[in-house]
Amino acid sequence: MRQLPVLEPLSAAPPPPPLAPRAATAPDAHIAEFATEDTVLPRFHVWTLGCQMNRSDSEEMAGALLASGCSEAAGMETADLIVINSCAIREAAEQKIIGRMGVLARLKSANPALRVVLTGCSVRADETIDLHRRYPQVDLFLRPDEEPELAARLGLAGFTTPGGLGGPSFARVGRGTAATADRLPGTRAAAVESERVARGSTISAWLPIIYGCDKTCTYCIVPFSRGPERSRPFDQILDEARSLAAAGYQEVTLLGQNVNSYGHDLPPEERFAGQGEQRRLGRDLDLRGRPDMAALLRAIDGLRTADGLPAIPRLRFVTSHPWDLTDRLIAAMAECPSVCEHLHLPVQSGDDGVLRRMGRQYTAEAYLSLVERLRDAIPGISLSTDVICGFSGESDAAFQATLSLMERVGFDQVFAAAFSVRPGTPAARLPDDVPPAEKRARLNRLLDVQESISLERNAAWLGRTTEVLVDSVRAEPSHGHDASSAETPGCRLTGRNREHRLVHLTGPPELVGRRVDVRIERTGPYALNGRLLA
Ligand code: SAM
Ligand code: SF4
Numbered sequence: 001m002r003q004l005p006v007l008e009p010l011s012a013a014p015p016p017p018p019l020a021p022r023a024a025t026a027p028d029a030h031i032a033e034f035a036t037e038d039t040v041l042p043r044f045h046v047w048t049l050g051c052q053m054n055r056s057d058s059e060e061m062a063g064a065l066l067a068s069g070c071s072e073a074a075g076m077e078t079a080d081l082i083v084i085n086s087c088a089i090r091e092a093a094e095q096k097i098i099g100r101m102g103v104l105a106r107l108k109s110a111n112p113a114l115r116v117v118l119t120g121c122s123v124r125a126d127e128t129i130d131l132h133r134r135y136p137q138v139d140l141f142l143r144p145d146e147e148p149e150l151a152a153r154l155g156l157a158g159f160t161t162p163g164g165l166g167g168p169s170f171a172r173v174g175r176g177t178a179a180t181a182d183r184l185p186g187t188r189a190a191a192v193e194s195e196r197v198a199r200g201s202t203i204s205a206w207l208p209i210i211y212g213c214d215k216t217c218t219y220c221i222v223p224f225s226r227g228p229e230r231s232r233p234f235d236q237i238l239d240e241a242r243s244l245a246a247a248g249y250q251e252v253t254l255l256g257q258n259v260n261s262y263g264h265d266l267p268p269e270e271r272f273a274g275q276g277e278q279r280r281l282g283r284d285l286d287l288r289g290r291p292d293m294a295a296l297l298r299a300i301d302g303l304r305t306a307d308g309l310p311a312i313p314r315l316r317f318v319t320s321h322p323w324d325l326t327d328r329l330i331a332a333m334a335e336c337p338s339v340c341e342h343l344h345l346p347v348q349s350g351d352d353g354v355l356r357r358m359g360r361q362y363t364a365e366a367y368l369s370l371v372e373r374l375r376d377a378i379p380g381i382s383l384s385t386d387v388i389c390g391f392s393g394e395s396d397a398a399f400q401a402t403l404s405l406m407e408r409v410g411f412d413q414v415f416a417a418a419f420s421v422r423p424g425t426p427a428a429r430l431p432d433d434v435p436p437a438e439k440r441a442r443l444n445r446l447l448d449v450q451e452s453i454s455l456e457r458n459a460a461w462l463g464r465t466t467e468v469l470v471d472s473v474r475a476e477p478s479h480g481h482d483a484s485s486a487e488t489p490g491c492r493l494t495g496r497n498r499e500h501r502l503v504h505l506t507g508p509p510e511l512v513g514r515r516v517d518v519r520i521e522r523t524g525p526y527a528l529n530g531r532l533l534a
Helices: 029-036 052-067 091-098 101-110 128-134 144-153 185-193 222-226 234-246 293-301 327-335 352-358 364-377 396-409 436-459
Strands: 043-048 081-086 115-120 170-173 176-179 204-208 251-255 314-318 342-344 382-389 413-418 465-477 491-497 502-507 515-523 528-532
Touching (some): 043 052, 052 081, 052 204, 115 144, 204 234, 251 293, 293 327, 327 364, 364 396, 396 436, 465 502, 465 528, 502 515
Parallel strands (some): 043 081, 204 251, 382 413, 502 528
Antiparallel strands (some): 170 176, 515 528
């Protein structure tokens, strides 16, 4: 089998020049040598951690490897190339990878041809040398903006970076440096056009619309790892949506660290002349004449079948920062039939002092008034959120304020985690003064509170009929766990309703990928169980 090149250890390479554009990556001697062989190509395995953006990025990397002739291995053990797409949001996510170094060392000694690539948010412009020490089994580090170069950097024959990256540039983010070539506009479009995106599902698709993040959350590593916001051109997104509709996708999720600020960095155009609402929260942005998230939702919703129905029946978007949730956007959500009645709107804390130290630029009251506007416009909308427990200076009273905000809003789902100090972020200079045991205790209390809120909110679904997009089937037949299983033979199926609730039902496996009506007959804190209607 043809071997991947021995890649230069990164510690020997100079760190990227801050704030200066870099020339396009030149092929190195090992790579050129490798590219001339043409026996069996490597089998690869992509291990993805973290958010939906990483999952979408992994689909692109897998697509590039498949397009260059590699095949997918069943798992790490049988792979010749392991690509780890990392998450750096919390220390625990990074530890998960560090914890695998021993396994990787064993795999490498059994298969000397094995190469390991580390990419994702753990690979940042400022930290290349330390990375080699933390991840000794890794042969090649790629920052998120370098991911489109993966196949070319591995010297896979005939592979050029789709769209032509032309080399990254660097920007100052706080006191650090971040690479900004993360998906130059042509990169994604070219990958989609040449079918180099190995989508993980034929039912639901990710559609990235904006890369990077301009926000000021003091705890967060994302602006340092992914650089400033860069929106994809409006028409490219529409083209991708059109192709997903043509391929029969039932659900599309628009992706970005902060999708709601989509378009502010694009040039103004005549056709968007009517737009320009300033945001109610956060610092001002001149949005006049630029496409925004509302325009994008309306345009995608406007793709219709011959019967006049939305060509993509379900449209979702994550993640939304409260700053950019304009009334225009709320109106678009309410008026577009394809936009699902669910919004993930991270609140992080219910205490104004904590929110201020977090740099979130809204108060608890401002958040609550957003929730009110959303519920006025979209009755029955389901809301989920993120909360950080034990941020610097969070007193017991501040934590109580978060619990009471949760009660007032009545979230349908909460993703909570203990504050994890991320080196290099502004919050790393604040005291990490909530002891770990107290962070854990608060987290457990919060999860208990949310469990009873979810239980109550899910109970309200009892007896209602809801549309479920069936997305998976378990191999074993149902054994009477579902409300419907006594009478309906079939498999145990799972899906989500438009409000993003997990719904279990029993039915034939052919229903996977279809939207079906289900009557809810049993509810719990985490899922609904229902009977398939004819
Ligand atoms: N862009 C989104 C927003 O508006 O907040 C969130 C994206 S971030 C990748 C996902 C979540 O990770 C955040 O909402 C936050 O709750 C959590 N998070 C980020 N940094 C964290 C840290 N240092 N410690 C604990 N949780 C963190
Ligand atoms: Fe991180 Fe805040 Fe940006 Fe979300 S909005 S990715 S939490 S900096």
